[in-house]
Amino acid sequence: MAGIGLTSPASPPAVPPRRRRRGWHSLAARRLAYQVVAVGAVVALFAYLFGNAADALRRQGIASGFDYLWTEAGFGIGEGLISFSPSDNYLRAFLVGLGNTFKVSVVAVLAATAIGFVVGLMRLSANLGVANLAGAYVELFRNTPQLLQIILWYWLITRLPGPRQALSLAPGLWLSNRGVAFAWPASHPGWTVAGLALLAAVVLSVLAWLWAGRRQRATGRRPRLGWPVAAMLIGLPVLGWLAGGMPTAIDQPVLRGFNFRGGGSFSPEFTALFLGLSLYIGAFIAEIVRSGLQSVGRGQIDAALSLGLARGQIYRLILLPQAMRVMVPPACAQYVSLVKNSSLAVAIGYPEIVNVSNTTLGQTGHVVEAIVMMSAVYLAISFVISALMNWYNRAVLIKER
């Protein structure tokens, strides 16, 4: 080896006639062989495992397949977006669990984002007290297991005084060992109209934002839409509420028997899981927000200051758009993690998808089917969130020539 490349032979060595190599010595054949062996081994393993499973199920007299989904479940579910009674089938139970997973995930994602932004900004505060308080929160919540936090929240809530001695956090907001009870507008068609108007206003604002971007690219001047859009977002729902008959009745939670009736309520399980998910993931998002804002070069801020931009403008126009590019991918990973960690609810009995599936597989013995179904749900959610993130990433990519 030592002499290679250092001495050049006087005459080029005779090149051996090129010969197509066959058999094991051909690279292509070896590559093919490796892959065939790998795939073959995986297929054989799966065939072996599923063969054993089929045998075991046959011995236990369990017919594999998804037919069991249409049989009566026979167990109750504490809460859900759609109604459920023990005489409903397993498929409906699964859908109730799915709805509960979505419910807690959506609310917790919003709360975790809000917590993350506030705490992340606090950590960058010039005030050392505020920065250290935020730092302590982040370290405390990141360095203890999430399951421990959820269980601690659950024990805290279920050992509160009963509804008769409920703690009043604010007018119309009660906290007791039955969870949270709060005042909520009494159902009225007017609220539906207002809600639809709000939805329309959001859609219109997005369209206006897209249009403004197009105008900016075409003319170099961005239409000033801030006030009109804000007026629309507030005005349309108000108009809808006026048109819908101006409902003003508020449904107050009232103590009747051993629990609150009326108003809105969150069960202890939901509340504990919500706190556990949003406070834990919020600590991670705070770190993402902090590193995102820190990633924007100091020169950007200096340049903005020298242009005479106000503090708020610097945040909104210079810092955030650039920081978002850094923040969105890891934040999406945290959102996926939040949705998956909602499965920890199985330890406290919030009826989300894993909990319901666990009951189902215990009752029916359809272990493989139930696990496949819940895995499919999580895979689909993870896939959708990462697809959205990739779309966003492409949209905000620095356009380089």
Next chain:
Amino acid sequence: MAAWLKRNFFSSPLSTALTVALVALAVWLGPRLVDWALVGAVFRTADPEDCRKATGACWAVIAEKHRVMLFGTYPYDQHWRGLVAVALIFAMMLASTVRAFWSWRLLLAWVAAMAAALALQFGGFLGLPHVPTTRWGGLPLTMLLFLGTVAGGVPLAIVLALGRRSDLPAIRMLSIGYIETIRGVPLVNVLFMASLMIPLFLPEGVNFDKLLRAQVGMILFFAAYAAEVVRGGLQAVPRGQYEAADSLGASTWDRTVRIVLPQALRIVIPPLVNDIIRAFKNTSLLLIIGLFDVLGGTMAALEDPNWSRFYAEAYLFVAAIYFVVCFSMSQYSQRLETSLARGRNF
């Protein structure tokens, strides 16, 4: 001093207001906290009635129940074996933080320490009674499963990461499929698979220890995440290193094992520690499949109705154990990151 105070606490009206609010909070909360945690607290008593009468915390629940919390259902008079095993593991973890010790000898020492810890837990020699794995619990169980996860997971992660970077399409697809599937589902799901599906998938009569099933689940889950970290390290090794290896006529094996991997692993140690911290926190999920890890042991201890009202103290104790281990590991990983980054030329 005055300038420092002004800069850090009173730089603007908002900052001043925040400082005032924080001081007010501290004045209100501080004495109450001290009273609850120290002044009014009961530190030692065998009678829960003493705690009921006290105004503060009942730390006595820890003194009273720490055996169940820390060792689960392990035979009471054999708890010292678990204690020795845990002490051995922590000593090894401390020793591993010293970079001067990083060599194959440390790896050998780890193998020996793990073997000794496992042997102590199993027993059945030198007059130590045999203890079946069904009775293992508490901190020894947590630590052994945690280390088993890392020891089994890192090699699998390296294989998966290399597979994902392979130029053989079938190998690449298999690796991607595995990594993305596992990363797409919760650990609870993987643990259910391991504890419920493995017995189903094995031929009749083959029995697979419950603890081992949990260990398999933890390894499979950890490896998928760690593989992505290792892949990041592989991608950070410059192309020139591959080309230089090729031009020297190194085989694919030599290029991977002697040139690329050593450089890649050096880069990934700090982010890998973050995954390892997560693996440690994830050991708490063992209670979901019915194993008595530290958290499971604590919940079992709190089933005693006399003491269950002092759950907060007990859970804070467990949280403190996790916090000390996780926080030190994360501080260490940050220090390591800066010291490893020094003297790297790319």
